[in-house]
Each structure stands twice: as structure tokens, then as C-alpha cells.
Amino acid sequence: MTDYGTISLTGRKKDVSQKEMTFSEKMYIPILKGMGITLKHFFKKKVTVQYPEEKREFSPVYRGQHILMRDENGAERCTACGLCAVACPAEAITMTSAERKPGEEHLYREEKYAAVYEINMLRCIFCGLCEEACPKEAIFLTEKTPDSEYNRDIFIFGKDKLVMKPEQQVL
Amino acid sequence: MDSSFLIEKGVIILVVFSITMLIALYSTFAERVLAGYFQDRLGPNRAGPGGFLQPLADGVKMFTKEDFIPDTPNKWLFIIGPGLAMTTALMTSAVIPWGRQLTIGGYTATLQAADINIAMLYVFGVISIGVYGIMIGGWASNNKFSLLGAVRASSQMISYEVAMGLSIIAILMVSGSLSIHTIAEKQHGFIDWDWKGHFVWPSWYVFKQPLAFLIFLICAFAETNRTPFDLPECESELVGGYHTEYSSMKLGFFLFAEYVNMFISSAIISIVFFGGYNYPGMDWVTQHVGPNVATILGTVVLFAKVFFFIFFYMWVRWTVPRFRYDQLMNLGWKILMPLAILNIVITGIVLILTGP
Numbered sequence: 001m002t003d004y005g006t007i008s009l010t011g012r013k014k015d016v017s018q019k020e021m022t023f024s025e026k027m028y029i030p031i032l033k034g035m036g037i038t039l040k041h042f043f044k045k046k047v048t049v050q051y052p053e054e055k056r057e058f059s060p061v062y063r064g065q066h067i068l069m070r071d072e073n074g075a076e077r078c079t080a081c082g083l084c085a086v087a088c089p090a091e092a093i094t095m096t097s098a099e100r101k102p103g104e105e106h107l108y109r110e111e112k113y114a115a116v117y118e119i120n121m122l123r124c125i126f127c128g129l130c131e132e133a134c135p136k137e138a139i140f141l142t143e144k145t146p147d148s149e150y151n152r153d154i155f156i157f158g159k160d161k162l163v164m165k166p167e168q169q170v171l
Numbered sequence: 172m173d174s175s176f177l178i179e180k181g182v183i184i185l186v187v188f189s190i191t192m193l194i195a196l197y198s199t200f201a202e203r204v205l206a207g208y209f210q211d212r213l214g215p216n217r218a219g220p221g222g223f224l225q226p227l228a229d230g231v232k233m234f235t236k237e238d239f240i241p242d243t244p245n246k247w248l249f250i251i252g253p254g255l256a257m258t259t260a261l262m263t264s265a266v267i268p269w270g271r272q273l274t275i276g277g278y279t280a281t282l283q284a285a286d287i288n289i290a291m292l293y294v295f296g297v298i299s300i301g302v303y304g305i306m307i308g309g310w311a312s313n314n315k316f317s318l319l320g321a322v323r324a325s326s327q328m329i330s331y332e333v334a335m336g337l338s339i340i341a342i343l344m345v346s347g348s349l350s351i352h353t354i355a356e357k358q359h360g361f362i363d364w365d366w367k368g369h370f371v372w373p374s375w376y377v378f379k380q381p382l383a384f385l386i387f388l389i390c391a392f393a394e395t396n397r398t399p400f401d402l403p404e405c406e407s408e409l410v411g412g413y414h415t416e417y418s419s420m421k422l423g424f425f426l427f428a429e430y431v432n433m434f435i436s437s438a439i440i441s442i443v444f445f446g447g448y449n450y451p452g453m454d455w456v457t458q459h460v461g462p463n464v465a466t467i468l469g470t471v472v473l474f475a476k477v478f479f480f481i482f483f484y485m486w487v488r489w490t491v492p493r494f495r496y497d498q499l500m501n502l503g504w505k506i507l508m509p510l511a512i513l514n515i516v517i518t519g520i521v522l523i524l525t526g527p
Contacts, residue, residue: 027506031491038209038490048213 063126063141066119068163071109076163077138078117079110087133092123110136117162121146121155179280187264187284194481195430196226202430202485209489230423238419243313252308253417253424259301260431266290267438268352270448270470273463282470283352290351291343294439295336298394301432302328305396305403308425309413320412323496324403327393330503331400335390337511338383341518342376342443351439355447360454377444382514384444386507391440393503395432397484399491400499407493437480441473448473 024030049056058064069077080097098115100108107113130139149155200215200222207214216222243249270282287293302325309321346354358374377384393400404412411417414425441447448469457465494502 028502035486035490038486041211042205042208042486044211046208046213047211048207050213 058143062143063128063131065121065142065144065146066124066130066157066162067140067142068114068117068159069138069140070164070166073106073109074166075105075107075109076113077109077136078114079112079136079138080114080117081112081135083133083135084130084139087129088124089127089129090123090125092120092125093130094118114159117159119157119162121157122152175278179278180284183269183280183282184265184284187267187269188261191261191264191431191434194434194477195427196230198430198433198481199229199426200226201481202488205482205485206489209486233420233423236419238421239416241313241416243311243416245311245313248307248311249416250421252304252311253421253428254304255307256301256304256428257424257431259297259304260428260435262297263294263435264438266293266351267435267442268355268447269473271462271466273466282466286350286352288348288350291339291349291354294351295332295339299328299332301394301428304428305413305425308417309403312413312416314416316409316411316415317413320403320405320409320415323405323409324396324413327396327400327402327499327503330500331390331393331507334386334503334507334511335394337508337515338386338390339443341380341383341511341514344515344518344522345376345379351442355442355449358446359449361446361449361451375444375446375449380444380514380518382510384440386511386514387444388440389502389507391436392484392487393499395436395484396429397433398488399494401493402496402499405493433481433484434477437477437484438473440480441476445476447476 071077080095082095082097085091085093085095094116095114095118096116097112100111100113126141128141131141146155146157203225204214204216204222206212214222215225218224218228240246240249265284266287268281268283268286272279272281274280305324306321309317309324312318342354343349346357348354348357354376358376360374362370362373372379392398396403402412403409404414406412409415414422417425448466450469450472453465453469456468
């Protein structure tokens with residue numbers, strides 16, 4: 001049977017002991033060793049990222065604010081099938097579908113499109129399941145983080161904030 | 172009394188006062204930056220270039236905060252407390268020699284406000300009054316945490332003054348004088364030679380009295396309420412210790428007094444143990460370049476030593492955790508005091524054996 005008391009996951013485990021202090025420990029000599037350690041840290045490279053001037057790079061798979069894609073002709077890809085809303089574990093996505101009128105082919109790729117598409121950014125957990133569920137490759141999570149605001153209502157993002165701008169470069 | 176004497180002393184007092192204030196002001200900034208560096212951070216660097224205006228911003232913040240006085244029967248004592256702490260912190264600098272003579276147009280000025288022959292006693296006297304500021308402030312706060320902090324401060328200071336005084340007695344035995352100016356002058360020239368030109372011993376008292384230096388250093392930490400002996404303000408147990416109820420500039424005075432104390436005690440350590448304004452080759456500079464240059468260089472050297480000790484204070488602060496109260500008392504009474512007495516006995520024996 002494994003003796004769980006001896007396991008050390010970090011490899012840095014130290015057993016607590018109540019042994020008598022040595023003479024040097026009683027004279028607080030080990031403080032000098034500690035001062036050496038702090039002095040070593042004094043000259044170490046600092047970990048601080050000077051934020052507004054200097055930004056830490058995101059991971060390539062970072063999941064940030066959503067974007068609703070357009071195709072190469074500038075038409076919205078979303079067909080309002082609702083699979084993303086079903087997949088969403090946080091139930092952050094709602095949409096209302098509408099039928100494409102003749103003459104709107106340059107706006108919407110499919111015959112059905114999302115008239116209203118809203119994501120509640122306060123509910124969203126940025127899991128990326130909407131992106132996986134989408135059969136039309138219409139929704140993606142970008143590297144952008146949602147802007148901070150004072151009002152909770154602003155965090156319900158509509159199509160004005162989600163749909164890709166015509167000139168926008170994504171990823 | 173000669174009016175030029177008054178002007179000289181007035182100028183020196185003013186300059187020393189403003190330098191003390193300036194250094195204390197920037198010590199608060201240095202403390203925060205050093206704290207950052209010791210913890211692999213950068214510290215404050217946003218206010219002004221490199222954070223240079225941070226103390227100013229802190230000052231504005233301190234002044235504009237609400238000046239709250241708690242419901243206490245001792246309103247006057249509550250106001251006097253921080254003032255007393257600040258006054259006593261500044262008073263000590265009067266007897267510190269900042270350099271040798273400076274000759275300007277035939278007039279010789281000594282860079283010291285008052286060269287009194289009992290300067291060391293004066294320093295100890297003023298330091299002992301310093302605890303009254305904390306004690307009165309803590310008492311008048313009408314708050315149990317403040318009172319506990321004040322009681323701790325007074326008992327800690329009384330305990331460590333004993334060891335501090337005893338450690339300095341060994342220095343007085345060697346130097347034969349209570350005047351800090353004389354003590355500094357005795358360490359002139361980096362190495363003592365006997366009359367035949369043989370090497371005797373380095374002249375700085377840290378080499379002659381290493382044990383006294385160690386005891387004095389530890390006691391100086393306790394006297395200035397710096398970590399590891401900052402039990403009087405101990406945020407984790409006593410909220411803020413003696414300054415729990417203080418706000419605005421009254422709190423600022425308490426905190427500021429600590430930094431002034433730190434600067435003054437660094438100055439005293441550098442003068443009494445590290446030769447003060449003396450540096451190796453001072454005589455050579457005096458002969459070849461001129462006495463005024465030698466004096467100014469000496470003052471610069473003194474400030475370099477002082478800055479090192481201020482750095483040392485902060486270095487220790489970010490290394491050693493706070494002592495427990497019984498450990499503090501054990502260290503003061505059972506280790507430092509017997510060691511200081513032993514040091515006096517050894518110094519006496521050595522002085523008798525080697526002759527005067």
C-alpha cells in the first residue's frame with residue numbers, strides 16, 4: 001500500500017520538525033543567508049509588464065470577443081440556425097431569424113439570416129463551443145477582449161458590435 | 172555674540188533641516204521602489220519621470236485627506252503626539268558633524284550645528300523623548316489597539332536603549348569623549364600607525380569594536396521601529412498600532428518621523444562606526460587639492476555611507492519577518508545586554524593591557 005505521507009508532488013516537500021535550534025540559528029545567523037537571497041532578487045530581471053506601453057502577447061488559441069464573419073463578397077455568413085445558442089453552456093446567445101428579400105443577396109449569403117443576434121458578454125464564459133457548433137463558419141472568437149464599461153446593459157452585444165466591419169482584418 | 176556666528180549656525184541648521192526633510196521624503200519613495208525590486212517588481216514609476224514626483228503625490232494625498240479626530244477626552248494630546256514624534260526626530264541632527272571646516276573668504280565654518288561635549292548623551296536623551304510622541308498619540312487615541320501599540324513601543328524602546336547605551340560605552344572608552352565630533356576626528360586616517368610607522372589597526376571603530384557595532388545596529392532597528400522590530404505598528408495584529416486612529420497629515424507626521432529617525436540613525440552609525448566624513452587619502456586631498464575640496468568630498472562620502480545604511484534598513488525590512496514579542500524581549504535583555512556588558516569588560520582589559 002502506498003504511504004501517502006511520503007508523496008511530494010512538487011518535489012519540494014519539507015517535513016515539519018520541532019528540533020532544537022542550533023547555536024547559529026539562536027544567534028539569528030541564517031538571516032545573512034536570507035539577505036543574500038533578497039539581494040539576488042534585487043538584481044534579477046523584473047517580471048512587470050508596463051501595460052499601456054507594453055502588452056503581453058496572447059496565446060494563438062486565445063478566446064476573446066466574438067465576431068460574426070462575412071464571406072469574400074461581404075455578405076453575412078450567419079443563417080440563424082440557432083446551433084450556437086443551443087451549444088452555449090452559459091445561454092448567452094439569443095437570435096431572431098428573418099427571411100432574405102430579393103435584392104439582399106449581397107448582404108446575406110443564405111436565404112435566412114439573423115435579424116437580431118445578441119450575446120450577453122457578462123454571461124459568456126468564452127468556452128468557444130459556439131465556434132465549434134457553427135456549420136457555416138460564421139462565428140469566431142477573436143483575440144480582442146471586450147471593453148470595460150460602467151453600465152451592465154452595454155454588455156449585451158448586438159450585431160452592431162459583433163458583425164465584422166467590411167474592411168476589418170480578422171485573426 | 173558675533174553675528175557671523177549666528178548666521179553660520181542659522182544657515183547650517185536650515186540646510187540640515189531641509190536636507191533631512193528631502194531625504195526623508197525620498198526615503199518613502201526609495202522604500203517603495205526597493206520593495207518592488209526586492210520582490211521582482213518595478214515599484215512606482217508613473218508620477219513624473221521614473222516616478223520621481225511620487226513623494227509629491229503622496230504629500231498631496233496626505234494633506235487633502237480628512238483630518239479626523241476620534242471622540243477622545245484628550246484632544247490636545249492627540250494633536251501633540253505626532254508633533255512631538257516629529258520634533259524629537261529632527262532635534263537629533265543638531266549635534267551631528269556633517270563635515271570638517273569650510274573656509275569661505277577667510278571665515279571658517281564648521282559643518283555642525285552645535286559641537287557640544289556631551290553630544291552622545293544628548294542623542295540618547297532626545298531618542299528617549301521620541302517614545303513620548305508614540306506613547307501620547309497611542310494613549311490619546313482612546314482605542315485599545317493604539318494603546319497596545321503604544322505600550323509595546325515604550326517597553327521596546329526602553330529595553331533596547333539599555334543595550335544601545337551599553338554598547339556605546341565601549342566606544343566612549345576607546346575614544347575618550349562623548350562629543351560626536353571628537354569621535355569622528357579620532358577615526359581620521361584610514362589606518363592607525365604607531366610612532367615607528369608600523370601598522371596597528373584600521374582606525375574606524377567598526378574594526379575596533381565589531382561587537383558594539385552589531386549591538387548598536389540591532390538596537391537602532393528597534394529604536395526606529397523598523398522591521399523586524401516594528402511591533403508597535405504591526406498591521407497584522409494591531410490594525411495600525413499607535414497610529415490606528417490617525418489620518419491625514421498627523422498620520423503623515425508619524426510615518427515621516429520614522430523616516431527622519433532612520434536617516435539620523437544611519438548618520439550616527441556611519442559617524443560613530445564608519446569614520447563619518449573621513450575617507451582613505453583625506454590628508455593627501457587636503458595637501459594637494461585644498462582643504463575645502465577635502466571637506467566637501469568628506470561630506471559626500473558621509474552621505475554615501477548614510478545612503479548605504481538607509482538601503483540596508485530597507486534591505487532588512489524586505490528580508491526579515493517581524494519578531495514575536497517574547498523573542499524581542501529575549502533578544503534585548505538576554506542576548507544583547509549581556510553581550511554589551513561583556514564587550515565593555517573586554518574593551519577595558521584590552522585598554523589596560525595596551526596602555527592609553
